[in-house]
Amino acid sequence: MTAPAGHAVAAAGYRTQADVVTSRLARKVLAIARILIGFFFLWPFLDKMLGLGFTTARKDAVVNGGTPARSYLQYAVADSQPLKQTFVDLFANGFGDFLFMAGLAGIGIAMITGAGLRIAAVGGSLLMLFMYLVSLPWAAQGATNPIVDSHWLEAMLLIIPAVTLAGDTWGLGTWWGGLEVVRSNPWLR
Numbered sequence: 001m002t003a004p005a006g007h008a009v010a011a012a013g014y015r016t017q018a019d020v021v022t023s024r025l026a027r028k029v030l031a032i033a034r035i036l037i038g039f040f041f042l043w044p045f046l047d048k049m050l051g052l053g054f055t056t057a058r059k060d061a062v063v064n065g066g067t068p069a070r071s072y073l074q075y076a077v078a079d080s081q082p083l084k085q086t087f088v089d090l091f092a093n094g095f096g097d098f099l100f101m102a103g104l105a106g107i108g109i110a111m112i113t114g115a116g117l118r119i120a121a122v123g124g125s126l127l128m129l130f131m132y133l134v135s136l137p138w139a140a141q142g143a144t145n146p147i148v149d150s151h152w153l154e155a156m157l158l159i160i161p162a163v164t165l166a167g168d169t170w171g172l173g174t175w176w177g178g179l180e181v182v183r184s185n186p187w188l189r
Helices: 007-012 024-050 068-076 084-091 094-113 117-134 150-163 173-178 180-184
Strands: none
Touching: 024 094, 024 150, 068 084, 068 094, 084 094, 084 117, 094 117, 094 150, 117 150, 173 180
């Protein structure tokens, strides 16, 4: 038997996922999606940090002096992209490398653990926006859609768990949401 809507709010003093998503199956599907998108972000962090050999060779790993943001901007983005040089000027440096790696790790860890999903959704959506702008599909040769690409989908897969409180199922979201600092600052949820 399920608790009536609003019951969890009264008992816990704050909203839980059961208040937002009433279907148990939907909560489990959202939890799986949250964990998958988290791993989707955490894996490139690990590969770039340690040079696991998937997209980053060991010699190009951060632990060996590699520069992931600089490498991406200078070598993976086509020269025909109109905003490439702007992003190279802004982020092809140590600061850009730090932001890129911290973003990948933070987003991945938040999504996998289910704590701090709103921060991860905002930060991840900004990262996806920048990656979209630096590789505009309408300026790319062979793009299948001139407007929408995978960066939009990835941003939505970060936003959906945040607005549905998907960290409460198979994650630390309920505990995190119950912390006084988070209850006082809901944007941390």
